[in-house]
Amino acid sequence: xxxxxxxxxxxxxxxxxxxxxxxxxxxxxxxxxxxxxxxxxxxxxxxxxxxxxxxxxxxxxxxxxxxxxxxxxxxxxxxxxxxxxxxxxxxxxxxxxxxxxxxxxxxxxxxxxxxxxxxxxxxxxxxxxxxxxxxxxxxxxxxxxxxxxxxxxxxxxxxxxxxxxxxxxxxxxxxxxxxxxxxxxxxxxxxxxxxxxxxxxxxxxxxxxxxxxxxxxxxxxxxxxxxxxxxxxxxxxxxxxxxxxxxxxxxxxxxxxxxxxxxxxxxxxxxxxxxxxxxxxxxxxxxxxxxxxxxxxxxxxxxxxxxxxxxxxxxxxxxxxxxxxxxxxxxxxxxxxxxxxxxxxxxxxxxxxxxxxxxxxxxxxxxxxxxxxxxxxxxxxxxxxxxxxxxxxxxxxxxxxxxxxxxxxxxxxxxxxxxxxxxxxxxx
Amino acid sequence: xxxxxxxxxxxxxxxxxxxxxxxxxxxxxxxxxxxxxxxxxxxxxxxxxxxxxxxxxxxxxxxxxxxxxxxxxxxxxxxxxxxxxxxxxxxxxxxxxxxxxxxxxxxxxxxxxxxxxxxxxxxxxxxxxxxxxxxxxxxxxxxxxxxxxxxxxxxxxxxxxxxxxxxxxxxx
Numbered sequence: 001x002x003x004x005x006x007x008x009x010x011x012x013x014x015x016x017x018x019x020x021x022x023x024x025x026x027x028x029x030x031x032x033x034x035x036x037x038x039x040x041x042x043x044x045x046x047x048x049x050x051x052x053x054x055x056x057x058x059x060x061x062x063x064x065x066x067x068x069x070x071x072x073x074x075x076x077x078x079x080x081x082x083x084x085x086x087x088x089x090x091x092x093x094x095x096x097x098x099x100x101x102x103x104x105x106x107x108x109x110x111x112x113x114x115x116x117x118x119x120x121x122x123x124x125x126x127x128x129x130x131x132x133x134x135x136x137x138x139x140x141x142x143x144x145x146x147x148x149x150x151x152x153x154x155x156x157x158x159x160x161x162x163x164x165x166x167x168x169x170x171x172x173x174x175x176x177x178x179x180x181x182x183x184x185x186x187x188x189x190x191x192x193x194x195x196x197x198x199x200x201x202x203x204x205x206x207x208x209x210x211x212x213x214x215x216x217x218x219x220x221x222x223x224x225x226x227x228x229x230x231x232x233x234x235x236x237x238x239x240x241x242x243x244x245x246x247x248x249x250x251x252x253x254x255x256x257x258x259x260x261x262x263x264x265x266x267x268x269x270x271x272x273x274x275x276x277x278x279x280x281x282x283x284x285x286x287x288x289x290x291x292x293x294x295x296x297x298x299x300x301x302x303x304x305x306x307x308x309x310x311x312x313x314x315x316x317x318x319x320x321x322x323x324x325x326x327x328x329x330x331x332x333x334x335x336x337x338x339x340x341x342x343x344x345x346x347x348x349x350x351x352x353x354x355x356x357x358x359x360x361x362x363x364x365x366x367x368x369x370x371x372x373x374x375x376x377x378x379x380x381x382x383x384x385x386x387x388x389x390x391x392x393x394x395x396x397x398x399x400x401x402x403x404x405x406x407x408x409x410x411x412x413x414x415x416x417x418x419x420x421x422x423x424x425x426x427x428x
Numbered sequence: 429x430x431x432x433x434x435x436x437x438x439x440x441x442x443x444x445x446x447x448x449x450x451x452x453x454x455x456x457x458x459x460x461x462x463x464x465x466x467x468x469x470x471x472x473x474x475x476x477x478x479x480x481x482x483x484x485x486x487x488x489x490x491x492x493x494x495x496x497x498x499x500x501x502x503x504x505x506x507x508x509x510x511x512x513x514x515x516x517x518x519x520x521x522x523x524x525x526x527x528x529x530x531x532x533x534x535x536x537x538x539x540x541x542x543x544x545x546x547x548x549x550x551x552x553x554x555x556x557x558x559x560x561x562x563x564x565x566x567x568x569x570x571x572x573x574x575x576x577x578x579x580x581x582x583x584x585x586x587x588x589x590x591x592x593x594x595x596x597x598x599x600x
Contacts, residue, residue: 001599166437214572214582217559217590269439313433346433348442357451358597360525360554360581366597367583370590406573410584411565 002353002369010372011168011350013265014050018376022245023049024137025379025386027146029262029274030065030125031055031132032162043087045078049136050267054078055125056098059085064098065125065134071102071118096120130160131274147391148247149419150260150278158278159257159292161299163309163337169246169271170369171344171351173263176248177368179226179240180361183209185343188329189336195277195288195297199254201400201428204228204236211238215363216410220244220393221371223417224364225409226251230402236428237409239417241396242368244375244388249398250298252427257284258398259298269349272307275299275337280397281424300337309338317342395419399426454524456600457482458591461536465529465558468588479595482519516545523551525598528575529591532559532584533567536574543578555579558588 002010013020028048035044036057043056045068052068054077068076070089077096080087086103088095094115095104100122108114124135124142129151135142150158165172175181183205190202208228216223221242230236238251249260262274275298277284284292295301300309311318317333319342324332333342358366375386387393399416403409410417416426435441458481460466469481520526526546530536539555546553555575559568568584575582583590 001597212576212580212582214584216584217586313437314431316431316433342433345437348437349439352442352445355445355450357599360552360598362597363554363581363583363594366594367585367590369597370593405576406569408565408569408572411569414565 001356001358004354006369006373007350007353009376010369011170012268013169014268018380019372020049021137022372022376022379022386023265024135025141025143025389026137026245027126027133027135027143028264029131029162029272030134030264032160033127033130033132036063036132040082043078043080043082045076047266047270048134049265051136053123054080054087055132056080056082056087058082058087058098062098063125063127063132064096064100064122066096066098066100066122067120069120070094071120072105094118098122130155130158141385143389144391147394148243149280149395149397150276152419152421153278153280154283156283157280158276159284159289159299160274160276161292162272162274163300163302163307163341164266165271165273165341165345166269166313166349167271167345167347168268168350169263169265171347172261172271172273172341173246173248174365174368175340175344176261176263177222177224177240177242177364178362179213179224179238179364180211182226183211185330185339186336188327189339192328193296193336194291195256195259196253199256199428201236201238201251201253204230204428205238208236213361213363214409215367217367217371218410220387220390220396221247222364222367223410227409233405234402235405237399237401237403237413239399239401239409239413241398241417242364243393243396244386245372247388247394249396251398251400252425253400254427256427257288258425258427260398261298273337273341279425280419281422295335295337298336300335309341311335311338311342313342313345397425400428401426402428451599454598454600455480455522456525456527456595456598457519457523458527458529459483459519459542461528461530461538461542462534464531464534468558468591469529471588472591476592479592479600482516516542517549520545520549520551526551526553527591527594528553528555528579530555530557530571530575532557532561532571533563534571536571539574539578543575547578553579554581554583554594556591556594557582557584558586558590559584560587562586 043054054068055065075091086095086097093106100120102115102118105115211226211228214225221244224240226238228236246263252258257277257279259277264272292299319332323329333339378384399413403412460469466483
């Protein structure tokens with residue numbers, strides 16, 4: 001459980017809040033690069049950390065992320081004309097460049113320089129790994145661009161998607177580090193999903209339904225190891241890294257691609273679930289990409305024209321009680337992503353953690369909350385920058401590995417848990 | 429007409445959740461397995477007297493390590509401990525959870541004794557290894573190997589303050 005003030009601290013990410021300030025220390029995934037496909041393409045609305053913004057790519061290909069609303073009368077610049085190196089408000093023609101600087105106010109004489117006195121809030125927006133990354137913090141403390149492995153592999157080796165989730169970001173993140181739910185909620189996926197099925201590791205998963213967990217604090221976050229029995233007294237380990245504040249990876253299965261998430265607050269009651277698959281040493285096959293686009297693995301199918309999942313709260317997540325009864329799915333909801341999202345959204349927009357009853361297997365969640373709260377307080381009180389900002393912390397991998405019983409996985413799997421260019425992931 | 433899920437998951441609806449205490453307090457006992465963890469637990473109990481702890485004898489009790497070395501001191505520790513097994517059982521029996529606290533790199537010879545006692549009584553064990561100084565991985569493995577057979581959850585934390593954080597989160 002958390003006390004109310006702790007729950008408020010860790011769930012509120014708007015401007016001026018301690019957790020909001022923490023998030024503003026990091027580059028955050030804001031848009032898929034394909035959402036701004038070319039120069040002078042239509043602008044895109046986006047809300048991040050409770051701030052409404054508009055993104056555009058100008059005539060020279062420069063990326064802009066600025067306050068959504070025109071400084072004149074508050075019109076949304078989503079209606080703007082993206083032309084001649086700026087975004088022009090269609091109401092009275094005020095025009096802004098990618099830095100938010102007003103460069104033209106047609107009703108005013110150019111020589112009086114009025115437009116130079118108008119500037120919208122803007123944030124750096126940079127493309128890396130097929131994603132447009134936003135930095136919403138103090139420019140003097142802007143960190144280097146993220147170096148997660150998925151961003152570093154060639155484009156044909158990765159697939160990235162995003163979906164909206166209608167609950168606070170922490171509910172979604174906590175699902176990502178809660179390894180103990182997998183044997184229940186996702187048990188159907190191990191048998192049926194084309195991106196998971198057919199591996200030796202799945203056999204260990206399904207044979208040993210009582211995994212034992214080891215949580216190891218790391219410099220950048222945590223490792224959560226789930227241990228199951230393998231042959232000859234050895235253990236089958238599935239190791240999930242969490243990098244502060246919002247990056248998680250799922251342990252791989254056989255020769256399948258590896259996957260993971262970023263969980264990004266939209267506002268306090270909604271978040272973006274970014275989902276990625278990549279393979280460190282090979283291209284993704286057409287059948288794999290087709291399955292990902294079809295909502296398999298950790299991805300979803302969409303309501304056309306949106307990033308809202310096709311199965312959503314308005315249609316009760318297309319719950320199929322017959323499939324539940326037949327054991328095809330554990331909860332009746334299809335697909336890994338929506339199995340998680342449906343339950344996390346059912347907790348309400350911001351779950352009241354004063355009422356929960358955690359148990360010992362929730363230690364990963366307990367420690368993650370502690371690290372987040374402490375980092376937010378250290379930033380607020382002493383200006384201490386949080387962990388997870390450097391390549392050293394970001395160059396992690398998940399791993400699935402069989403080890404002798406007396407080895408610490410953090411030691412035995414040290415190489416497997418670190419990015420090694422050109423080396424296949426440790427996977428069973 | 430909105431779906432059931434759409435209606436049920438609004439902030440407004442959250443206000444209608446039944447308000448009542450849905451759990452009873454849990455009895456969690458802390459047991460230190462070495463001197464450093466005993467000191468950490470001692471500080472925790474002094475700061476929060478509601479916490480209950482059982483501190484087995486120090487490894488340095490009885491035979492001096494200077495003359496008998498490690499083996500001698502472990503023997504002395506176990507001998508001393510045997511005289512107190514009754515009190516250990518009395519501590520374990522009513523507990524909902526035992527938290528074994530150890531310092532990374534320590535051999536924790538009492539872990540099997542206490543672990544077996546817990547196993548025999550069906551009391552689950554969480555093991556918490558404090559690795560404040562970042563000991564070499566091979567030393568950490570020694571402590572892990574001792575605790576793994578008995579712990580259903582094992583945590584390697586960098587600071588002793590995690591003990592209190594965990595207990596509070598578990599509503600102890």
